[in-house]
Amino acid sequence: MLRRSFLRGAAAAGTLPFLPARPALAQNARASVLRYVPQSDLTIVDPVTTTAYITRHHALMVFDQLYGLDAQLKPQPQMVEGHNVEADGTLWTFRLRDGLTFHDGEPVRGRDCIASIRRWAQRDSLGQALMARTDAMSAPDDRSFVIRLNRPYGLMLETLAKLGPPVLVIMPERLAATDPAQQIPEVIGSGPFRFNTKERLVGARVVYDRNPDYRPRESGTVSWAAGPKRVHFERVEWQVMPDPGTAAAALQNGEVDWWENPINDLLPSLQGNPQIVTQLAGRLGNLGTAVMNHLYPPFDKPAVRRVILEALTQEDFMAAAAGDDEKLRRTGVGIFTPGTSMASDAGLDILTRKRDLARAKKDLIAAGYKGERVVLMSASDNPVLGALGEVMHDLLQRLGMNVQYVVSDWGTLVTRRASKAPPDQGGWNIFSTTWVGLDMTNPVGEQVLRCGGQKGFFGWPDIPEIETLREAWIEAPDEAGRQRIARDLQAAAMVQVPYLPLGQYFYRTAYRREIRDIVQDQFVFWNARREA
Template sequence: MLRRSFLGGISAASASPFLPARPALAQAEHQRTLRFVPQADVTVLDPLTTSAYVTRNHALLVFDQLYGIDGDLKPQPQMVEGHTVEDDGRRWTFRLRDGLKFHDGEPVRGRDCVASIRRWAPRDNLGQLLMARTDAIEATDDRSFTIRLNRPYRLMLETLSKLGPPALLILPERLAVLDPKQQLPEVVGSGPFRFNARERIVGARVVYDRNPDYRPRESGEVSGVAGPKRVHFDRVVWTTMPDPSTAAAALKNNEVDWWENPINDLLPTLQSDRRILTPLSGRLGTMGTGVMNHLHPPFDKPAVRRVLLEALSQEDFMTAINGTDPDLIRTGVGLFAPGTAMASEVGLDALTRPRDIERSRQDLIAAGYKGERVVLLAAGDSPRLAAMGDVMNDLLKRLGMDVQHAVSDWGTMVTRRANKAAPDQGGWNIFCTDWSDFDMMNPVVEQVLRCGGVQTGFFGWPDLPRIEALRGAWLEAPDEDGRKAIARDLQTLAMQEVPYLPLGQYLSRTAYRDDLQDVVKNLSVFWNVRRAS
């Protein structure tokens, strides 16, 4: 039976004249429950063991953060009441808000924060940078902890507010000390909702109950994931739909309240219904990237990488993903997310000048391409990644390359991209992926800009010392003007050495019924939102 028919059957049954009590019960349940269609099922519950954004969104309901990123991308105190900085920036002491409590009833203590930071840090680039500068992290009492540094670290608050996967979230010490390579045996946080394990149906349904012990911040503006997290629903129910058409029908029929990521083809249908709103998800979007393997020909040669950079059209990639609506695609995009502090147009001539494929074919041969087979990985089960893969496949073939378009599911592609072997021995040459703008804001959070070779480089393992040196200089810059200058130099250098291919930016719309109000912009979070009476 189709889910659409099933949901329709539920609606019909609840309206049955033979069951007079049910409409009132259904109405009360409707008022207390927020019904949400996520981008995908939450297959992994531990936010440290996956980079999936749907798991991060799940974790933001259940766990809380020391600091939250506001709508202006600035860190604001969340679990922390305040902090002090002493010893010329080498001693930071943090004090927790009073009354914080985990879902198991235990208070949140300084040692829980210490253990959570230690569990998270080795798995995150910012965390690794922090630990490299840290002599000790220790709880000073139940409500305080201290980080003692061997040299100042100017990104302390940005690190403790890390939101892109893996986000820094606070767990009970008893869970945080477990092997971080293993998933958590239970989901216990201190956030505004509790994970309802009994009602979870893998592949179909995830349920969260309001945490009655949660104490929101008493002051501040609700912005991004910062400010008071006031909950107005007793339950949030995530329902995974079998296909987009079913999700659209459920939203139009008032069987769900909110669809996180409606596909563009169905937006006109939704927008024709005056009871449905389809705003942009926020001012930040998603950036596409082409990741090349620097270990093997032909992309071990900088000149070959530059030819591909100069031949690509960001508009082709973004249109394939998101259509022609000018409000939903941006081109002329460099290393950093448009609208963020480090973004600039410096050095982007190679991306913005007119294309000449015939000239690029000749340049490719002159750059050293010798007809090698190019293995292009693609995730066929992700429409947007598949679309980028199709455009890349077409581009490489038009340039005269011998392409093997290896389409698989996302899981298989993720496994294969870790293989450093030659392409004809199970390795690969190139793949496309995308990143939330939260992960593309500066040189140290941007994973595809890690160019430390096989030791610390991102997949593709670029070994580009000059880029690594600029990333290090950016981290040590004394102020934002200095960081902006280094970011411009870095972008100019990247257009020459080409660690990866910037493919543009796309924005998304979300869709919800008009009786929801005060929906927080930029992310799918479930505090502040309420149902109009």
């Protein structure tokens, strides 16, 4: 609490230090530069190799998508001019817009699209569902590509418009030939911004320059990732801050224009500044999850995972994430985003019954816990993830587990979570992360529900029952059928526990009042402008 009080006071006074201003940010150049404080530093630049949102934000700047998802969750043509469907839904032909070029001057061709889809599909659930139904993909000419299915696939456009990480973006064929487990050797896209590698300063700054050759769509409404991507800034700088107080002071002083995720403790001082606007970052909120490594004890045992689920209290986690405002948090939350069509109350009694930690300690031993060291990872540079880590650390210790609490920056955590080594040899057992509500609305798009073993999400759960239900959901003929399957799937998840659902929270983003026309609910940098 002392640290929070200090942050409030320092932020209100604007006395905290900030990175020295660069010469390029002289007043006469200010109008052409947007300065943004991201949730964390950018450590992975390849959107296929990670599900980190910071990399997704980066990808949407540099690359472009075939279809863009709008605020009604409807795919709209983006790079694609249009498509035809023939042969009872099994033959799809797509035609690209004229004049699309990559940052190196090469035109975007149909074969680039095919190679990008193939690479991405190896790491994404929707992509894997598409490829399982695909007989062939071809590019009859430079502006077209064809997908021939072995059976109809009703989620084709939703798949090609995949917005949540790993996001489906189009890159040159030569880069898309890179093993999806390895990062691409250079960042070349066709999007509205170019990645400025020369001015990249790890841990401090990421720079993007406007792509002068980008041709936005001429029609459509700007909504989420859909519509014309018109750029009004010559340059976007991501300024990585050492702590939230420094970020708040920089925003108050006008040294930065936009702060992605201010902590709730600092909102009162920001909201008291007439030059700052705060608004909810997304109407679907965020869902907290605790991801467990199913390859090694103790979380290789379903009974152990279930004891942890029975012992946790979502209110503890969401109060830590959202602060004192009860309107910014929701508990009794299952595996799908509340208020969306697949959400239900199936199996949720396990989350609402009275907690008994003394009994849980005994149940944990009976379930097969033998005192193994549990490597709990947490992120130091993300306030929400850090708070979730603290609550999880306390819970596991109170249950009598032998916890090794490893705190690092998010980039280091993301790198380590990919390791399948034993926990005592550089691997891990558990970490907490959060997901935008959009990415938790159905069982195929939800990454942490991928339970196909080595093809699953980090933690690599191998739960055939859940995989069978996910496949049945894809094949369901209508919405009612999908809802029934989603209900069964959640009930199964409450027993098998592929991961721990921690609840839903909302947060506000903050920006200078002179910044107008920010795209709602998304962290993208087209359309935004500075009022003169």
